Amino acid sequence: MVDGSASLDRVRARQGWRYRAAVAGRVVLAAFGGYALAALATAFLSLTLPMVRSEAVATATLLSFAILAGAVIWVFAARTLLRAAIGLGIPMALVGVGLWVALGLVAAGPPA
Amino acid sequence: MTPLSIALNLALSFAGLAALCLSMDRHHRAIAGRGQSRTRARGLRLAGWAVIAVSFAAAILTSDWNFGPVQWIGSLTGAALLVVALVSYRPAWIRPAALLALPLALAAVLLA
């Protein structure tokens, strides 16, 4: 808990740039990676959820911030930065491909 | 969402939370100056949850599913803050206050 963190912080401060770089890496990954995943998921769900498009957009946008929060928690909970990146990258790739397919279907227009 | 229905919720929440507080050994010792039997603690805990459940039912009945939950949670928070303040600053008052809250709740029902 918060109690012991002061002395631990001091120990950690001595670990130098390696630790700082790892923290900075996670912050960047959480902010940009997390947002990218949430944005892709919002666009994907807006096109694919089985409801009227206004309803799909409202649902996807409502969910997007939970997805973003979950992604950030994951990035800081993962044991290493690499694991965090992989854990974020795989869903991002899946949703990205799904979005690409969905966009192609939308461009082709609904079946007559 | 009349003032009386919120007063009813506040009184019930306070009584229920006070019972839950009394059922916990640490607080019971601070309030009564001695420990309590297991049976008594369990009885208080049951009573506390029961009164909170009644408060939920009262919120739904008086303010429907739209506002009822909002009102129920809001009054739980307000009442809990009062319980904590009493336990910390005036522990001797909590039992009489909880016993007074029940007839107040009844009065709110009769007036409404």
Place this chain on the structure above:
Amino acid sequence: MRPGFRQSMAWLHTWAGLVTGWVMFAVFVTGTATYYRADISLWMRPELRAGPSDPIPAAERGIAYLKTHAPKAMAWYVSVPQPDRPVIGVYWMDSLEAPLGQALLDRETGTPTRARDTQGGDFFYRFHYELQMMPTLGRWIVGGAAMILLVALISGIVTHRRIFADFFTFRRDKSAQRGWLDAHNVTGVLALPFHLMITYTGIVTLGLMYMPWGVTAAYKGDDLRFFVESAQSTTWRPAAGRPAEALPLAPLLARAQGEVSEPLEMVIVNNPRDAGATVVAVFEEPHGLAHQHPQIAFDAVSGAVVERVGTMKPAAHVFTSFMGLHEAQFASPVLRALFFLCGLMGAATIATGLVLWSVARMPKAGEAPRFGLRLVRGLNIGTILGLPIGMAAFFLANRLLPVDLAHRATWEGGVFFGAWALAALVPLARPHRRAWVEMGLSAGLLFGAVPIVGALTTDRGFDFLAFDAAMLGLGLVLALGARAVSLYEGRRAAARAARPAGGLAPKGLVKA
């Protein structure tokens, strides 16, 4: 960033809370004040009297003003007087890029109001989500901070493993750090549903700005279309490009009112003076959580109904209910007071968390505080007490600045930021704990002065009992807080004096 889920979440909670704490404290305090926006505005315009008025003639007066003062605008908006907002608000849009023009009119005469120039409660409202900065920048900063706060809330729940066991626990007799931790936990846990709700719904309220990609994908970025399809607004009908005379307004509004039981709230005219002009009558929300205004659109020239905004589908209903929950306009006075209390508890959770960070890193006796600690301490006192001092000064400025001062509303804002800056800078030159006492007392005195100055400088006497009582209450709480710190300081000094030189002090005292 430490082995183990709970440990990494504790780390995340500490640092996410710290970096977002100062901004979010200000957002919580000004947002909590916004629950009483109408009451603050009434107090700040003492020339006005609250009371009912007839909406349709008021709407006509507003439109008449816009006809002469904004003839070239692409849209006019008139908000009719409400019992707690006894003025006609007129707004006009010259282009999609330009900021809205606006004026407040007397509800009886339709001429610009004689009430003093002030932003009233809207000042805190706008600060709450834009920090009084450039709108886009301010909204992104607040949104980013709110998102980090959401992460801090979730990681805080994981970190705090004794949520139920410690539910009622506030130990004042143990170490200072324990006391601050308990205070942080109690204010955080007791109002946790509110904290989660208000943070998430706040982000959702500006959600389409932060996360526009659903509209981008499904509507090719046409958000007006989305608002129409989700039953939030009427369709924008393009201008015909030739002028035409519009029908008188009152009969149209009366026809609309005949269909709707809620009172009229706003009248919109799109493409005024054009042959394709549209009049939209917007009514107040039916009693419910959601923002769901009944709206009827007329062709302004023929008088035919062109659109009625229908009922919302489930997801749109949830979306607008989130916005409604955030603003709590539905709340009766008692429930509003509970929301207000929860908002204060949110601010207290953040403030105690910030203080806890600095208390946990207290330097050992004889050690100089490090730069990071000095910075956090300075920002803590500058925010936690500086902001209330700024707010009290803002209220005082409203009464003390000359009524006919040019750019008066801007001056009021200037006093707010000036007093806040002063209250943040002075403590840097004072011993840390003394500064808490001095600034707390100053804030208490300033709030206590508000009702007195208010009554002396207007003819309203005791018309604002609730507002005055709230100011006195806030002043009293701040002064009592300062007294508590000062008593604590006295006890510490006594303990230090009683300690034998060179001997070991009891552990609890050193930590305190």
